[in-house]
Amino acid sequence: MATQTKDFYRVLGVAENASADEIKKAYRKLAKQNHPDANPNDAAAAERFKEISEAYSVLSDDAKRKQYDQMRRMGAFGGMGGYGGGAGPRPGGGAQSINLDDLDLGGGGLGDIFGSFFDFGKRRGAPGARPGGPERGENIEYAVEIPFATAVRGGKVTVTVPVTEDCPSCHGSGAAPGATVNTCPECKGLGSVTFGQGSFGVSRPCPMCGGKGKVPTEPCPTCAGNGQVRRNRAVQVTVPAGVDNGGKLRLAGQGERGASGGPPGDLMLTFRVEPDRFFTRDGLDLNCTIHVNLAQAVLGSKVKVRTVDGPSVVLRIPPGTQPGRRFRIKGMGVEKAGRRGDQFVKVQVDVPEELEGDARKEFEEFAEAAGMRH
Missing domain, CATH: 2.60.260.20 (Urease metallochaperone UreE, N-terminal domain)
Structure with a gap:
């Protein structure tokens, strides 16, 4: 089964050895073109803007970029075969199944890294959470530009953040009005499947049911059966006085909504201070x-x-x-x-x-x- 990948260098249109200034310049150009304010009611632009922001949040951070580059060298974008080449098969034959969340690199699970690079199609909750159970929503990392004077003296700015919400028509079930919901035939209701090449298999949310374990007989026309839709949320942010370029602010509960009644994630803002012509x-x-x-x-x-x-x-x-x-x-x-x-x-x-x-x-x-x- 093929995986859907995100190559952050390709998203920003820069080379692997691009400098920090080149990455910043590419991000600003693409963010301006695809910003929700410049493309109202354009779902494709909103999704593109989110990808651009995700790519920049990784490539603009030296530590994250180094970790990301390590994953690319391990074959994260060229199939899983290269990753498992040095480890033999499990005793008795068959592929060794890996739960990404169970692997640890010191400071973060390998699943967290893969989860941000592969489009798994559904949020993962806390380790051990069962499909369909309450899951905490994902954090949203977002870069916001603020005027120089606001950074110095503080103030309020309104940030438009693209978020995923439960579909208002089907309330997250993915089913059209009057349709029934059945056990997913792909994962047999487990909500996850195992795929891989060579000696390793990797568990991921089922692509057919999106990790829910159930599929409707007729998909909801509003969300095409996904149970979720993208929309822009306006968030008023209080900028603390004295914030500098690259300063960060966490807004608890302003991230993606949690699944099945789980708590929402947080909104993680990184401030980019606009230059001033005088100061x-x-x-x-x-x-x-x-x-x-x-x-x-x-x-x-x-x-x-x-x-x-x-x-x-x-x-x-x-x-x-x-x-x-x-x-x-x-x-x-x-x-x-x-x-x-x-x-x-x-x-x-x-x-x-x-x-x-x-x-x-x-x-x-x-x-x-x-x-x-x-």
Whole structure:
């Protein structure tokens, strides 16, 4: 029996040795094209957006990417034969059946890794859960872009997350109105089947019944018998003040719904902070650059400087200010964990390329009086 696989490099359209910047660039392009807000009522785009987010959540994390690459080298995308090549058959012949959830790599079951790479068609619950019994819903990992000011000061953003819900027509049974539900002939009601090549067999949810152990005589027309549908859920998220690029937030119970009355999973958000045209961030401090003309730098001046809070502050530029000089506005930086940084303002002096007429004459007189002409 063939397996359906997901190659995350292919999903993002990047090479195996792609850099982190190349992966990020590919993700942003595809996410923008397939975002649910840009494709309302498009189930295919919503599914594509979820795949893109899943791929990026793995390939953008060094530890996850390393583990993923190890699985690819073990043959996870080229059939199971290569994986079991070195181990002999079980005594007495026949394939050795492996329950993916029973294998451990230290810190996570092998089943968890395979489960994210192979499209098993149905969520797995806790180890030992029986088909049809209560199962905890899957966590959803989602990357969300937030404005620079929101990351610094905190605020609320609305995130549109594609989720799987029980079909409203059949209430999750997969059966059309009036149809009966019978024991699945493929798995004989077990909800799982064993497949494999060579010396190993792998247990997976039954593809015919999706792990339920039962199939309807007539599928529900709304969900095509799957018992579930995809829809977009709007979630309002409170962004904590001071969150940085790559910061994470867990929203309990906002993930996929649990099966058969099981608890829902969590929504795992990774923040991507949009760059600002004026500010850059250095820990808790903010940096910016303002431009003054030559007269302001020489004679001194007062200029308004924008702050991340919104209102501008008046900064005094003393006479004789040199290009590149930095001024500090105390307490106008990032606030986090009871600490607050400062805002540093760099002065850029704009020198005119050419002076004409009275302006040139006056500057020559000034230079001569100052002893700058020879």
